[in-house]
Each structure stands twice: as structure tokens, then as C-alpha cells.
Amino acid sequence: MSANSYIIEIVGLNKFYDGLPVLKNINFKIKSGETVGILGANGAGKSTLLESIEGLRKIDNGNIKVLGLDIKKHQKKIQKNIGIQLQKTSLFEELTVEDNVKIFYGLYGVKKNIIDIINEFDLEKIKNSKVGRLSGGQFQRLNLCLSMINNPKILFLDEPTTGLDPKVRKELWDKIRELKNAGHTILLTTHYMEEAEELCDRIIFMRQGKIVADDTPKNLTKTINIPKELVIEVDKPITREEMHGLDSIANGTQIRIKSSNIMKDLMFVFEIFKNKDIQVIDVKITDANLEDVYMEIYNATTSIC
Amino acid sequence: MCTWKFIMQQLQFANSMTKVFHIFKLFSKIFIKDRFNLFMIFFFNAFIMVIFGISMENRYENDVNIGIYGGINNKVYKQIVTDFESQKNVKLKIYGDNEKFKNDLENGNLTLGLSISDKKLSLFADNERALWSKFLQSTVEVAALKAYGVSPPVVHIVSIETRNKSYFDFFFPGILIFSIMQVGLSGGIMLLVQRTKGSLKRLKITPLRKWEFLLGYVSCYLCIMIIQVLGYYGIANLIFEYSFYGSLTNVITLLIGSSVLFILLGILLCNACNTVENGNNFNRFFVFPASFICGVFIPLSSLPEIVQKIAWFHPLTYLVEVTRKVANYNEALLNFQQYILGYIIMTSIIAYFSIKTFKWKENS
Ligand SMILES: Nc1ncnc2c1ncn2[C@@H]1O[C@H](COP(=O)(O)OP(=O)(O)OP(=O)(O)O)[C@@H](O)[C@H]1O
């Protein structure tokens, strides 16, 4: 793949607020069609990074190219072709959903029928409601709808599902997945590991303004050596002491064991059970998930940040 | 190649104008939806106007304006001028043009008119001003006696119909400019609310440019002000039979000039404040005292000298003063060259800074 097929390119990006660094030497590239999730604790710099790419914040040094154009020089040209959902935003609350959609339609010069997009984002029932009176989920759907008005090549979503109930969140995921399948490049931030695992092809972990990991969710869970968890159900209660020093938690008839070597540890516990005449009812082995990766990376990078 | 460029430019211009139009529509809608603001700005002022207009009718007489026409070399004329110059409340206006003299009389710009020729002294007065005409008659007779020694010419009293310059005439031009100021500044507050809420930031990430946004906003508020002025003028005309005596072009120029100044001042106010609370405080500080120190409801001349001096630091004072003179007394705009120059300089500075410091979102 040639260098030009990258839809976003960031080289040596630094940003300071009042002399304090918030983004420290950020470098990454995103290919067309990729869905990339940016993860990190509160204040890690995710929104700052996203808004710098969108041209909303001035950067102190480094280069950002979006759609092959320098953001410093071609802000408006780029903004015409990207869709943005801000983390903290407000629309015109005094006006209705439909009025708000109309304004953005007008500003992008979109000629399509307004009803189509209203239906597409499931807004027809609330189209005459004032935006100030929408629920969080309805508001986010409207927000997503507005960011899609110009059929953008790249979509920036800053915490699109924060504060939503699980059902609405799943619905929004479906919508985002639909957009992803339609070929849009998506860059999103989230605090939900599950969301990142569900939607993203690639995860960028940030910690105090630095990128500390950047890979596919699969590779991240694989490369980082995180112990798997063994969950064993037995017929008689057993205590932790009886497990002879294994990293385990015993809770009545359930034992949870953190294990880096599953086979060895299994053999070892079965031996104990045999001696104590304990019957095994069920065994589960759970894989490490992104949450574990997150905690692992967080702990591992404490020294470097 | 050249035509291609030309077509592209035209297309881009049309595109920009569409965006300007959408911003225009956006702010009109927001303005209409804000019922409380609408009431405070449109109806409250209209209400005050009617109440004041009705209750204070005819109570307003500032100076006695006496117009004199003809007989410059006449002895009586000279005597009268000397006599009146010592009177504090009497203002003399000398006319060389009979037409203008009559015109001013009929429009109520003069309390009384005196036409002097060698053979005849005519005193023109409205019946409603009988008291004044008695006073003047005796003064003229005394003057004539002094001038001629024994037999002075008879003073003819000519009764005429004049339009009554009431208190309403006095404050109507002022309230027009005052309301324009209120709308302009309240627009600034509305912008500030939208900015602090983050709605303007949402607009910034569309292809909308700063100048398109500002042009849409300014034209929207200009339209609101025009509608407001027309509404007030309608009320003034229907209830108080008010009409502009001065040149309509000049009055319109002044109204539009004031509108532009206060819209820009509103934008500047929005840029300068970090919170809506700040904006409201500034607004109160600017508007509240203005209603009584800038000569809108109370004539400047009747205020203490120190207050008068302060009043001249407020742009409203100048605009009200000039508009009143132009609208009610048909003074030419060119008589106010210094003020016009001042206006141009001030508006340019405010325009420069309001555009330069405009921001879509809080600094970051
Ligand atoms: N306008 C600003 N002025 C000064 N500091 C700021 C500004 N905006 C953000 N910061 C600081 O920059 C750092 C990064 O903020 P940012 O909003 O990018 O974090 P985030 O990763 O998006 O956090 P969250 O998950 O809470 O949204 C924070 O320490 C924040 O306090």
C-alpha cells in the first residue's frame, strides 16, 4: 500500500496547555476504511487529539494530514468531507430536531430529501420536539445524524455512547457498524472496552498524552502476557488455604484461579481435589479481555509516563 | 481558462450566500422562539411609548422659539433682537426664505413667528399658544414704541394651525435609537449564550466561514431592527399622528447607521465576555443609565451639568441628538459633520475588533 492511501497521517504532534504538555510526540496513520478506537483514562488527551485532527485546536508542533491535506492550510476543505461528533456539544436547543437538521443541511449544501436522513436515524417520532427536551440517547442519535449529513469520508466520534443505557448503546453500535460496513473510516474514543472490542479494527491506548499501545484488539490481548482465569465449580466448599499457594479466590464451591500455565495448574488442582475427595462439576477458562489489557498497560506504563 | 475561473467564483459566491441565508434563518427562528425576549424588546418598549405619549402629551415645552422673517434693516427688527437677546428662554431664528419660515411655523418648530416689513408687523400664532402670543405682542409693541418714538405700526395677529410639538415628538426619535441599541446588545448576549453552550463550536466544524456567519447574523438583526422601527413608527403615526418632518433618506441613514453600530457592539460584547453573567452585567451597565442620561426621555439640557458631560461619553447621546434634530426639525445631516466623522471612526474601530476577536468557542 502506498503512503498516499493513508487517510489520516500524524507526525510528531505536540500540544501544550499553559506550558504543560497534553499531547506528547503522537505518531500514527490510519488507512481508509479502518475503525480505530482511542482509549485512555480521563484527561489522557483523547478529545484534544481528536479535536486537533479536526482542526478545532491549534497544535504546537508536528504535522497532521487528513485526506492528504494539511489541516493547518486546508481546514475548511477538510471539514467539508469529515463528520464530527463532539464530546461536549450543544445544538440549538430552542429549535426542533427537524430545524436543526435543516440548518446543517443548508450549511453543507446537501440537496437530498431531509425526510430520508430523519428516517435513517430513526428521528421521525421526535422531529418536532425541541432539542433541549431530548433524552441523552435521542440527542446522541441526532448528533450522529448531523455528523453524517455530508456523507463524510471520515467520521470522528468522541465518546458517542457515554451515559446511554445498554439497549440504546447497542442500537448506536449497530448504526456505527452499518456506517463502518458502508466504508466510512471511523475514529472514536470510548471508555467502554466492550465497545472498542465490538467496533474497532484497531486500538490506540493513550496515557498522559502519549500513545502507549497501538494494535488490533486480538494482538493486544495476545501479545500482552495476561494470566487467564480458571473458574472451577466443585461439590463441596473449599478454602483458599487448601489451594496450596495458588493465586486463587475461593468462594464456597467456586474457585477462581489466575493462571499463566493452564495445563500445569489444572493438573495441580485436580490432584488436590482427588486427595480431598472433591468432585468437579464445571470448569471454565476465560480469555483475557481488553479490560485486562487496559489495566495491564496502565500498570506497566506507570513508570514511563 | 478565465471564464472557468469566473464561473467557479460565481458558484462559490452563490454557495456562500446560501450559507449566509441559512444563518439568517437560524437567528430569526431563535429570535422568534424566545418569547420573553420578544416581549421585552418589542412590546415593552411599545407599551412604554404609548403610556408616556398619552400621559405626557403637551407637557413638553422647552424653549420659546421665535422665528423672524424680513426687515433686516428695519429699526423695529434691531430693537426686537436686542430685547430678546437678553431673555434666557427665548431663541431667535432669523429666516431669509419665506417658504421655510412658513414651513417651520406649520410644523410646530417655532412657537411663534414674526414677519416684519416697513409697513406691517404680523405675528403668527396658533390659538393654543395664545398666552405666548400675548406676551410677544406686548414685547413687540414696546420694541416698536422704542424704535419709532410715538406711533408704532399696528401688530396684526394672524391665527394659524400648527402641528403641536408634544412630548411624544420629543422622545419618539430617541426611543427608536434606544430600542435599536437594546436589540443590538441583546443579540450579543444571545450569541454569548450560544457560544458558551458550545453551539457555535458545532457550527465551526461545518464548511461555514467566519464572514458568512457574521454577515448572516448582522443581516438578521438588521432586519429585526427594521421591522421594529416600522412597527413603532406605525404606532406613532396611528395614535399620535407623528410623522418624520425631516428628510426620510436622512432619517433612514441614521437609523441604519445606529443599527450597524449597535449590532457590532453586541458582537464585541459577546467576544469580550467569558460568561453570560458577565455579558448581562455589562449590558445592564450600558443600557440602564442610558435611558435617562442620554436624552431619550429627559432633555439633556434639564440634567445637571456633570451628568450632561458624562452623557457625551455614550454613543447613544449623539445618535439621539442628531436623529431628533433631523427627524423633527429637518436639519441637514451635513450640519453634523463632526459627529459623522466620529461615528465613522468609532464604527470602524468596533467593526475591526468585533470581527478580529470573534470566537466560535472558548480558547483552547
Ligand atoms: N481548554 C483547555 N485548557 C487547558 N487545559 C485543557 C483544556 N482542555 C483540556 N485540557 C486539559 O488537557 C488534558 C486532556 O484533556 P482531554 O479533554 O483531551 O482528555 P480526554 O482524554 O478527552 O478525557 P475524558 O476521557 O475525560 O474526556 C486534561 O488534563 C485537561 O485538563
Ligand SMILES: [Mg+2]
Ligand atoms: Mg474527552
